[in-house]
Amino acid sequence: MYIPVNFVRDIILPKSIHTTTNLKRKSIIGNISDNDSGYEYLKTFYQIIVICSTEIQHMMSFFKKLFGREVFPVDWKTVKHSEKVYPESSITILLLTLPNGLKGTGWVDKAYRKYEFKVFCPYHVSISVDFHDQVAEENPDLDMGEIEDFFSDELQKICICHMISRQVSEVGMEIDCYVEADESVEQILRKHSLAENRLVSFTYKIDFDPKWKKVRYLFNA
Numbered sequence: 001m002y003i004p005v006n007f008v009r010d011i012i013l014p015k016s017i018h019t020t021t022n023l024k025r026k027s028i029i030g031n032i033s034d035n036d037s038g039y040e041y042l043k044t045f046y047q048i049i050v051i052c053s054t055e056i057q058h059m060m061s062f063f064k065k066l067f068g069r070e071v072f073p074v075d076w077k078t079v080k081h082s083e084k085v086y087p088e089s090s091i092t093i094l095l096l097t098l099p100n101g102l103k104g105t106g107w108v109d110k111a112y113r114k115y116e117f118k119v120f121c122p123y124h125v126s127i128s129v130d131f132h133d134q135v136a137e138e139n140p141d142l143d144m145g146e147i148e149d150f151f152s153d154e155l156q157k158i159c160i161c162h163m164i165s166r167q168v169s170e171v172g173m174e175i176d177c178y179v180e181a182d183e184s185v186e187q188i189l190r191k192h193s194l195a196e197n198r199l200v201s202f203t204y205k206i207d208f209d210p211k212w213k214k215v216r217y218l219f220n221a
Contacts, residue, residue: 087112091108106165124176125179128204154192160179182206
C-alpha cells in the first residue's frame with residue numbers, strides 16, 4: 001500500500017492564533033401613529049413579529065455554529081473493530097538536530113492530526129530505547145523498524161494502539177503512541193522491560209492525555 005511521505009527540515013512551534021467574531025445586531029423599529037386603523041395596526045404588528053421570529057432563528061443558528069455543533073453518540077465497540085479505527089497513514093519525515101549537536105531523523109504520522117476518536121485512546125505512551133547497553137551490543141543488527149514493529153505488535157495484541165511518531169535520541173530512539181487502556185499496557189511494558197531475554201532495554205511513561213496535546217507540536221511540524 002502506498003503511504004504518502006513528506007519531508008521537513010525544522011519543527012516550528014505554532015503561534016497563538018486569536019479569532020474575533022463581530023456580531024452586528026439589527027434593530028427593528030415599528031412606528032404606529034394614533035390615526036392608524038385597526039387593520040393597519042394589526043398588519044404592522046404581524047410584520048414585526050415575523051421579522052423578529054426570523055431574526056431569532058438566525059441568531060440561534062449563529063450561536064449553534066459559534067459555540068458548538070450537534071454531537072452524535074459514537075459506538076466505540078463497533079468502531080474499534082472496523083477499518084475506521086486506524087486511518088490511512090500520512091508520514092512526514094523529520095530531520096532533527098539533537099541536544100548534543102548530532103543530526104538525526106524521525107517520522108510523524110499526520111493522519112492522526114484530526115483523528116476523530118482520540119478521546120477513546122486517551123493514554124500517551126512514551127518509550128525510550130537504549131542503544132548503548134549490553135543488550136544492544138548483543139543485537140548489533142537490530143534496526144529501528146524492527147523495534148518499532150515489536151512494540152506496535154505487542155501493544156495491539158491487548159488493545160487499540162496508535163503509533164504516532166518515532167525519533168532518534170542521544171541514547172537511542174523515542175516512540176510516541178496512544179493506547180486505549182493503561183493498566184494492561186503498563187503490565188506488558190513492565191514485563192518486557194524486566195525480562196532477562198528482552199529484545200532491547202527501555203524505559204516508559206504513561207500519561208492521561210485525552211486531547212493528545214503532547215504530540216501537537218509534531219502534528220504542526
